[in-house]
Amino acid sequence: ENWPEIHGEVTFEHVDFHYESGEKVLRDFSLEVPAGTSVALVGETGSGKSTIVNLVCRFYEPTKGRILIDGVDYRERSQLWLQSHLGYVLQSPHLFSGTVRDNIRYGRLDASDGEIERVAKLVNAHPFISRLEHGYDTEVGEGGSRLSTGEKQLISFARAILADPPIFVLDEATSSIDTETEMAIQHAIQEVLRGRTSFIVAHRLSTIQNADIILVIENGTIVEQGTHEAL
Numbered sequence: 001e002n003w004p005e006i007h008g009e010v011t012f013e014h015v016d017f018h019y020e021s022g023e024k025v026l027r028d029f030s031l032e033v034p035a036g037t038s039v040a041l042v043g044e045t046g047s048g049k050s051t052i053v054n055l056v057c058r059f060y061e062p063t064k065g066r067i068l069i070d071g072v073d074y075r076e077r078s079q080l081w082l083q084s085h086l087g088y089v090l091q092s093p094h095l096f097s098g099t100v101r102d103n104i105r106y107g108r109l110d111a112s113d114g115e116i117e118r119v120a121k122l123v124n125a126h127p128f129i130s131r132l133e134h135g136y137d138t139e140v141g142e143g144g145s146r147l148s149t150g151e152k153q154l155i156s157f158a159r160a161i162l163a164d165p166p167i168f169v170l171d172e173a174t175s176s177i178d179t180e181t182e183m184a185i186q187h188a189i190q191e192v193l194r195g196r197t198s199f200i201v202a203h204r205l206s207t208i209q210n211a212d213i214i215l216v217i218e219n220g221t222i223v224e225q226g227t228h229e230a231l
């Protein structure tokens, strides 16, 4: 398959969505995000924020309506096409068993140790990695079980920045994160937003400040839309 480059325009066109079991979570959801724009999603628990970003990642597909990337329904392309142009950091980030280094390099297997350390420093993951028993060669355990949620998110950030995708999705962790890790994550967000189309599910005010558009989600619909100053 021939893979056209992605600029990163993302459009939801009258999207309905329900999980296999449940009732409709999204109803006639439409949204146009120009390439390079950062969108923050806020709203109560269960309002549908994760569902929206999971659809962007194509972990699920719309039940009705379409999601377009650069004007093309993503279902007309392979899963791999999107996966190779999209980076994500999930609410419950998943790491692979292997070392910290393997996990950062995943998706850019040719990356040198120097590049890996550079992105880890960029997202402020380097300090905690250096404190691990074997540094970058520390085994993270099954699914990353030896690390905290915040630490796993930072490693996912480093991975995403190394891969340098035009589209980036962050579903911020709700679990308690210590102040130092939180500051590192804020720093990582600033780095990753630059020049990308980003969808950021935010639980902290500090995360929202730098977004171009803020969407307030309620019951699967956008009830308010604006900039940080306007809202």
Ligand code: ATP
Binding pocket: 019, 020, 021, 022, 025, 043, 044, 045, 046, 047, 048, 049, 050, 051, 052, 091
């Ligand atoms: P939170 O702030 O707690 O992360 P959220 O805004 O991300 O909440 P979603 O996870 O998108 O909310 O959930 C929206 C609705 O979809 C909720 O009613 C939830 O129970 C339901 N839901 C979410 N995931 C699934 C699933 N895998 N199967 C069935 N229903 C689901």
Ligand code: MG
Binding pocket: 049, 050, 051, 091, 171
């Ligand atoms: Mg969620």
